[in-house]
Amino acid sequence: MTQMQATNHPTSLRERFTTQLPLVWISLAFLAGIVLASLVPLPLWAWIAIFVFSILLAIAFRLLATRIPSLSSLREPQGGAFVLPLVLLPALILGSARYQLSIPNFDAFHIAFYNDRDYDLLITGYLVEPPDYRDAYTNLRLQVTNVDTGDRNLEANGLLLVRVDANQSFHYGDIIRLRGKLKTPPENEDFSYRDYLAAQRIHSYMSSAEVTVLPGRGGNPISAALYALKERSLANIYRIFPDPESSLLAGILLGVDTGLTKDLQQAFKDTGTAHIIAISGFNISIIAALFVTLFSRFFGPRWGAALAIFGIVFYTVLVGGDAAVVRAAIMGTLALFARQIGRRQFALNTLLAVAMLMCLWNPLYVWDVGFQLSFFATLGLILYAEPFSHFSAGVLARYFPLSTVEKIIQPLSDFVLLTFAAQLTTIPIMAYHFQRISLVSFIANPFILPAQPAVMILGGMAVFLSLLWIPLGQLAAWVAWPFAAYTIRIVELFDRVPHGTIILGDLSIGFVILFYAALLALTVGGSRFGEWVQAARERASVIGVGSVVLVLSLALLLISRAASAFPDRLLHVTFLEVGSADAVLIKTPSGKSVLINGGPSVTILSDELGRRVSAFDRGLSWLVIANTEEDQVASLPRVIERYPPDNVLWSGNEQGSFSSRVLDEYLTLQAIHVTMAENDQTLDLGDGATLRVLSTGSRGSVLLIEWKNFRALLPIGMSFEALDELRNGASVGPVSVLSLADSGYAPSNPPEWIANLNPELIVLNVAAGDIDGMPDRETLETIKDYSLLRTDQNGWIEITTNGEQMWVNVERNQE
Incomplete structure (x- = not known):
């Protein structure tokens, strides 16, 4: 036989x-x-x-x-x-x-016909997607209807990507008129933005433009309703969750991952867990499989699969149903369907047929990284998920009793083998496109994936309830928050593992072909590897070791977060790392929060505040505007929607920058009380601590924090008039902490000023590789004999004091 x-x-x-x-x-x-x-x-x-x-x-x-x-x-x-x-x-x-x-034909009726001309064009159209808000700009996708070359207004068609200034509000269907130069999307040796946009049928690009919103609406009414629901859901996420958890949930639930800081996004990439925040077949396939496991235990295998598919469909509709999401949903559903029916032949036929139909719709999907990752992740789940599970069960059966194996194999399969099956077939794609391979991902994923069903289900439930009644959604958010916080903390923990990521550099396409050829040969040619083995054992409803770790970690997060919400009767002054600008968060002895300025980045400021402001009371007692320049306040109009202030102390010209004007208008619309700063004005921080305005002018103000023997000087709105008014610091006297003005600009920090203040510690807020070359060499020479901490080297800098003693904590210690 x-x-x-x-x-x-x-x-x-x-x-x-x-x-x-x-x-x-x-x-x-x-x-x-x-x-x-x-x-x-x-x-x-x-x-x-x-x-x-x-x-x-x-x-x-x-x-x-x-x-x-x-x-x-x-x-x-x-x-x-x-x-x-x-x-x-x-x-x-x-x-x-x-x-x-x-291949498009760029005739006189296509917008790309007018690319790369030396003069400005007037272009009219309507937004076909919600705006993509970033820190320093906003991306708009426009369906063009008309173009005016200066001679006459002509009918035109085609899609256009345009970049406009930040802190402007737009909505799907807005009819807008643009003035600017039309360009062909750029490309270089590392990345072709032209090909990337061409896959989305965009062949024209405006790097900057003047925008006018016109009366009327365009677009599809159904899409408008869906995008309005998505926009409201996104606003509620930031309202009921603190950052960075709110930005993580925005990425997971709605596909809006632009709220995460660059460092945190890189941490997800380096740990091989970026699939959690990216809408891809990889993400949906794994999450759907976890949903099946969860639902099947309550409703049985068939209803469990049906509920998981319903969840995918609902999710696809909620995030707007664009091409990338639909593609990922189809791939993910296929993997789930194949896993349920247990027939790889049927699943492979269906997978390739769907890929063919997608590329029949848009042939450029073949070169789309998202399509490639979705396809190969789904292929990996179809080919290897169950064989890996049975192979592991066989190995474990040699060393453990059957009852023990049954308890171990299910969580092992769901949280380890499932991910490994998808990673096996996506490794060459990741290596080729991103020039790196994450070794730590094989360890990080088993710790992170068990929490993802709770993140999606509880987080989604909180958002849904918030749409009905905000307080009800807030209650649900407090239940969901620990799971999102756990995800981020574990990613940051594994990101610190040395040599967890291998940087490969440029790879030849031959490497990808050779890898898949070898994998195909092993899969097809192995004597037993390619054979389907007997059905899986019955699921055991047990709590594994991973679940215990998850529960203990969540408990620790809850305890630490709850403890941080209670005042410790100390004064905390934290200089946030926001680049070459100022953002100072004061936590008063009574537990109140005061924010001074904010810097240019919405994502960074929101992330920093979310980690420090109580999740149970995310309002600010005071927002202090000490400088109205663009880079000093650009983040504030959007951030204070998430962290609303009770009061505002304003110094400087309200019309000093575009963002200061937007901020002033927002405060007026929200009826937030604004007090104009005056010399010697004092804010009571509680327990005798005060924030005093030493000097104010059109540029801003110089502030002094005092509590008993502790004094911290913040010359955020420094000017030559302020230097004269304060007699180069002689009228201020010695201080405990001095923040250098204007990122170390020498004329704003003269030697006499430093000598008269004689600080125990100097803090320098500056970006790494500052474009203006800050700090000046003269300034560094002046302060060489003082203790110095820099945000570009040390990250955030926290000063804690009881009024008599001072303790310093930094994000990064320098040797």
């Missing part, structure tokens, strides 16, 4: 790949045709002619096979290996023809 099985195995393997998987090969041929056409440019009529010829050739061969006895065997299943290429040739040519057809 053993010998017979060994003899029949090659035949069944051949039949599987030639008879049982026809759509696999047809779809692969179609995709290969798209790549071929990109390498061999031929006119469309040539590809159509070759396609017709290939169809006629296949028909002719089929007719010959019915009449010539020597070819009749090729009609049998075992002859499929020879007949299949004749069937694939038309698919190959069809893919090439479809690619050629997708």
Whole structure:
């Protein structure tokens, strides 16, 4: 019997790949045709002619096979290996023809016809997506309707990506008029922005533009309603959750990951957990599988799978249903469906067929990184998830009793093997596009994935309830917050592991091809690896070691966060790392929060405040504007929506910058009380601590924090008039802490000023590689004999005092 099985195995393997998987090969041929056409440019009529010829050739061969006895065997299943290429040739040519057809014709009615002209254009259109808000700018996607070249207004079509100034509000369907120069999207050796946008049918780009919102609405009413729901949900997320947890949930639930700081986004990438915040087939496949595990325990396998698919559909609709999300949802649902029915042949046929249909819609998906990751992650789950589970169960059965194996294998499969199966087939894609491989990801994912169902379910429930009634959503948010906080803390913990990421540099496409060829050979050619083994054991409802770790970690987070919410009767002054600007957070002895300025970055400031302001009371007692320059206040209009102040103390010109004007308008609309700063004005911080205005002018103010023997001077709005008024510091006297003015600009920090103040500690707020070359060498020479801490080197700097003693804590210690 053993010998017979060994003899029949090659035949069944051949039949599987030639008879049982026809759509696999047809779809692969179609995709290969798209790549071929990109390498061999031929006119469309040539590809159509070759396609017709290939169809006629296949028909002719089929007719010959019915009449010539020597070819009749090729009609049998075992002859499929020879007949299949004749069937694939038309698919190959069809893919090439479809690619050629997708190349746009830039005539005078297409907006790209007007690219790279030396004069400004007036372009009118409507927004086809919600605005993409970033720290320093906002991206808008416009469906063009008209273009005015200066001679006349012409009808036009096509999509346009435009970058406009930050702190302007837009909505889906807004009709806007742009003035600016139209460009072809750029490309370089490292990245082709042109190809990236072309895959989204965008061939024109404006790097800056003047924007005017016109009356009327455009777009689809259904899409408008969905985007309005998404916009309201996003606002509520930031209202009921603190940062960075709110930004994480915005990425997971709504696909808006721009709220995370660059450092935190990089931490997710370096730990191989970025799939959690990116809407991809990888993310949806894993989360859907975890949902099935959870729902099946309560509703059974069939209802569990149905509820998981319903969850994916609802999620797709909620985030707006754009092409990337729909693609990921289809891939993720396929992986889930394949896992439930247990038939890889059917799943592979369906996966490749869906990939072919997607590329039939847009051939440029072949080069889209998101499409590639979604496809190969789903492929990995289909091919390897269950075999890995059964293999692991067999290995464990050698060392443990069956009852113990049943308890271990399910959490091991759901939180380790599932991810490993998806990672196995995406490693070369990640290595090729991002030039790095995360080794620590294989350890980080098992710790992070168990919390993700709770993050999505509880977080989604909190957002849903907030849409009904904010206080109800806030209660649910407090239940969901620990799981999101746990996710971030674990990512940051593993990101500190040395050598957790291997930087590879540029890789050849040959490496990717060789890897997949070797993996295919191992999968297909292994004597037993490619065979489906018996069904999985019954699920055991147990709490594994990973769950215990998760529960203990959540408890620790809750205790530490609750403890931080109670006042410790100390004064905390924290200089936040916001670049070459000032953002100072004061936590008073009574536990109140006072923010002075904010810097240019919304994501950084919101993240820093979220980690320090109580999650149970996220309002600010006071917001102090000490300088109205753009980089000093650009983050505030959007951040104070999340951390609303009870009162505002304002110094400087309200019209001093664009962001200061927006901020002033917002405070007026929200009826927030604003007090204009005056010399010697004092804010009571509680327990005798005060914040005093020493000098104020059109540029801003110089502030002094005092509590018993502790004195901290903040010359954020320093001016030459202030220097004279304060007699170069002689009228102030010695201080405990001095913040250098204007990131160390020498004229704002003269030697007499430093000598008269004689600080125990100097703090320098400056960005790494400051574009203006700050701090000046003269300033560094002046303060060389003083203790100095810099935000570009030390990160955030926290000064804690009881009024008699001072303790200093920093984010990064320098050797």
